[in-house]
Amino acid sequence: xxxxxxxxxxxxxxxxxxxxxxxxxxxxxxxxxxxxxxxxxxxxxxxxxxxxxxxxxxxxxxxxxxxxxxxxxxxxxxxxxxxxxxxxxxxxxxxxxxxxxxxxxxxxxxxxxxxxxxxxxxxxxxxxxxxxxxxxxxxxxxxxxxxxxxxxxxxxxxx
Amino acid sequence: xxxxxxxxxxxxxxxxxxxxxxxxxxxxxxxxxxxxxxxxxxxxxxxxxxxxxxxxxxxxxxxxxxxxxxxxxxxxxxxxxxxxxxxxxxxxxxxxxxxxxxxxxxxxxxxxxxxxxxxxxxxxxxxxxxxxxxxxxxxxxxxxxxxxxxxxxxxxxxxxxxxxxxxxxxxxxxxxxxxxxxxxxxxxxxxxxxxxxxxxxxxxxxxxxxxxxxxxxxxxxxxxxxxxxxxxxxxxxxxxxxxxxxxxxxxxxxxxxxxxxxxxxxxxxxxxxxxxxxxxxxxxxxxxxxxxxxxxxxxxxxxxxxxxxxxxxxxxxxxxxxx
Numbered sequence: 001x002x003x004x005x006x007x008x009x010x011x012x013x014x015x016x017x018x019x020x021x022x023x024x025x026x027x028x029x030x031x032x033x034x035x036x037x038x039x040x041x042x043x044x045x046x047x048x049x050x051x052x053x054x055x056x057x058x059x060x061x062x063x064x065x066x067x068x069x070x071x072x073x074x075x076x077x078x079x080x081x082x083x084x085x086x087x088x089x090x091x092x093x094x095x096x097x098x099x100x101x102x103x104x105x106x107x108x109x110x111x112x113x114x115x116x117x118x119x120x121x122x123x124x125x126x127x128x129x130x131x132x133x134x135x136x137x138x139x140x141x142x143x144x145x146x147x148x149x150x151x152x153x154x155x156x157x158x159x
Numbered sequence: 160x161x162x163x164x165x166x167x168x169x170x171x172x173x174x175x176x177x178x179x180x181x182x183x184x185x186x187x188x189x190x191x192x193x194x195x196x197x198x199x200x201x202x203x204x205x206x207x208x209x210x211x212x213x214x215x216x217x218x219x220x221x222x223x224x225x226x227x228x229x230x231x232x233x234x235x236x237x238x239x240x241x242x243x244x245x246x247x248x249x250x251x252x253x254x255x256x257x258x259x260x261x262x263x264x265x266x267x268x269x270x271x272x273x274x275x276x277x278x279x280x281x282x283x284x285x286x287x288x289x290x291x292x293x294x295x296x297x298x299x300x301x302x303x304x305x306x307x308x309x310x311x312x313x314x315x316x317x318x319x320x321x322x323x324x325x326x327x328x329x330x331x332x333x334x335x336x337x338x339x340x341x342x343x344x345x346x347x348x349x350x351x352x353x354x355x356x357x358x359x360x361x362x363x364x365x366x367x368x369x370x371x372x373x374x375x376x377x378x379x380x381x382x383x384x385x386x387x388x389x390x391x392x393x394x395x396x397x398x399x400x401x402x403x404x405x406x407x408x409x410x411x412x413x414x415x416x417x418x419x420x421x422x423x424x425x426x427x428x429x430x431x432x433x434x435x436x437x438x439x440x441x442x443x444x445x446x447x448x449x450x451x452x453x454x455x456x457x458x459x460x461x462x463x464x465x466x467x468x469x470x471x472x473x474x475x476x477x478x479x480x481x482x
Contacts (some may be wrong), residue, residue, distance in 0.1 A: 024215035028277045047171075049178025056182045060189070064204035065288070070197040071190030078186040082179045117190065125353075 010148070014038035015058065023065060032144040033107060033137060035062060039077060040106040041145070043084025044093065055081025068118045076113035080106055096146055104142035108134055198320050216276070270304075270426040271295055275313075275326075277422075285331035287314075287422060292322040296429045302381075302388050303328075304417075304426045311416025312336065312381060312392045313425055324427070328419045329394075330360040338364060338394055339382040345371045346382055349394055349413065362395050362413040369407050373397045379413055389428060 018034035021027045035058055043051040058081075059074030066073060084106055091098060111134030115123050123129055192200070205213065273289040291297050303313040303326050314328035327334060330351050338349045347366040354360045364379055377397040383390030395413035403409045 019209065019212040020215065023209065023212040023276075025219060047175045049175040049182070052179040052182040056186055059186065060200070060204055061208055063189075064201035064209060069190070070194075070201060071186065071192070074189045075183075075186040078182050082183065085179075128353075 010152070011038045011042040014041070014148075019061070029137070032141045033110075034141075034144070036077070036080065036107050036110050037103060037141050037145045037148075039081050040084050040103055043081050044088055044102075046081075046085050048082050048085040051081035051085030052078050053081070055079070055084075068114065068123075072114050072117045075117055076110050079113060080110050083109070096149070099149060100142045100146050103145040104138040107138035107141045111137060202321065269428055271297065271429045273297075273324075273425055273427055275303075275422045275425050285328055285334075285419070286317075287326050287328060289316075289324045289326060289425065289427065290322070291427060292324050293319045294321050297324045297427050298429070300387065302392065302428045304392060304428065305422060305424070306426075307417045307421055309393055309416060310426075312388065312394050313417050313419075313422055315387070316427065328422065329362060329415060329417075330419050336388055336394060337382045337384040338379050340373065341378040341380050341393075343382075345373065346384070347379075349379065360419070362415050363401055364395075364397070364411045364413050365408075367409045367411065369403065369405075369409055371409070373409075373411055375399060 014034040015038045018031075018038065021031035021034070025031075039051075039055055039058055042054055046054065055077035056074055059071075059077035062073040062077070063070050084102075087093070087102065091102075093099065093102060108130075112130050115126065115130050115134070189197070189200070271291055273291040275287040275289055277284075277287055289297070289303075297316060297319050299316055299319055301316045303315060304310050305313045312329065314326050314331065314334060316324050316326045318325040329336075329349075330353075332351065332353075334351050336349045337346070339346045345367060347364045349362055349364050352361050352363045364373075367373065375397050379394050379397065381388040381390060381392040381394060393416045395415040398412040398414045401410040401412045
């Protein structure tokens with residue numbers, strides 16, 4: 001119950017905060033990708049269809065202000081949302097270590113997907129864009145996710 | 160044989176899978192929508208869900224502008240005023256010379272101020288979004304400039320929507336600019352070179368003849384060749400020689416006038432009159448430069464209607480003035 005309430009508040013809050021930091025305050029890469037974080041946290045609570053749907057709408061919002069070809073984030077986040085929801089059937093995931101790995105893997109998957117779909121014209125080299133910058137962004141996002149969950153009760157929230 | 164799960168759960172699982180597949184197909188459709196439809200969708204989202212965030216950004220940008228040091232602005236205003244006063248007579252002379260050489264005047268309103276926003280997403284580090292678009296007269300290929308001590312070339316517009324435009328800066332792999340030294344003696348091609356990190360990206364002035372040697376701190380500007388960029392926009396300063404091919408060519412590293420990380424408020428050159436003018440001159444069309452310029456009066460004592468009149472014969476050009 002506590003978990004549900006916390007995530008229902010946390011998820012929309014993170015999405016709003018994401019756009020406020022990235023778009024409103026123009027912080028760019030300095031701010032973590034809270035939208036993906038929000039989707040990944042929500043996906044653990046949602047069924048596969050709902051996860052994909054949430055990813056689709058988050059992706060549309062991200063795409064509408066992206067310099068990458070339109071639809072890159074819509075497709076990537078839809079896949080991430082669907083797969084995130086699917087992990088519930090595969091992992092119990094009540095540890096912070098799992099949460100960290102799950103968030104980092106989800107963000108890295110998004111970066112790789114976006115790189116793949118963006119096409120030759122709009123993307124940088126794979127090693128730099130995904131392996132270096134993507135990995136750093138994934139670790140950063142995962143760390144922020146864990147730090148957000150800790151004050152809310154840590155493992156109790158995930159149980 | 161009995162099932163391991165109840166039929167109701169199986170049905171929900173199948174429905175879930177179908178919904179997920181539906182959104183996946185919808186997402187793929189979005190990727191392949193015609194650009195015009197994509198623009199409509201993006202504009203709709205920006206005008207609804209993202210509007211509060213855009214308004215926040217505009218408000219913050221305005222507040223930042225107001226926070227500019229008034230003393231610095233006053234000093235700049237004073238400098239400009241003194242410059243205008245000292246060059247007041249130049250405007251008249253310049254107009255006459257333009258007439259004599261059959262060159263069109265630089266159109267006022269050529270530069271459009273805009274705010275640049277970095278998307279901050281993977282693969283889009285060399286791109287920026289401007290808050291002006293086709294409604295404001297911005298077109299694909301327009302050069303983008305910024306003042307960073309001196310005005311310098313940032314990049315160019317790649318795509319335009321109604322009220323936004325997407326541009327690439329000089330660090331984008333597709334960026335190329337025909338360039339020359341400020342005195343117009345040495346020509347080459349400027350292209351970006353990736354550093355180990357994005358902050359280490361540099362510009363390379365390539366294709367310099369082997370017998371030409373450039374000193375460090377030599378200013379490199381756009382040459383106007385090819386008609387992409389108007390002539391004379393500063394690009395960078397020579398730092399050192401990068402490479403040389405024996406008896407053939409040299410290449411030099413440049414320090415860009417505008418650092419990509421500092422791009423915030425930019426100027427878009429919306430009027431391509433300058434580029435067209437250059438294209439005309441290099442098209443082989445004879446600009447019919449007169450053999451000798453008529454003497455200008457050494458001092459204008461009494462500015463009257465005669466002063467506005469062009470010297471006889473000087474504007475005797477076919478087809479009238481180009482504007």
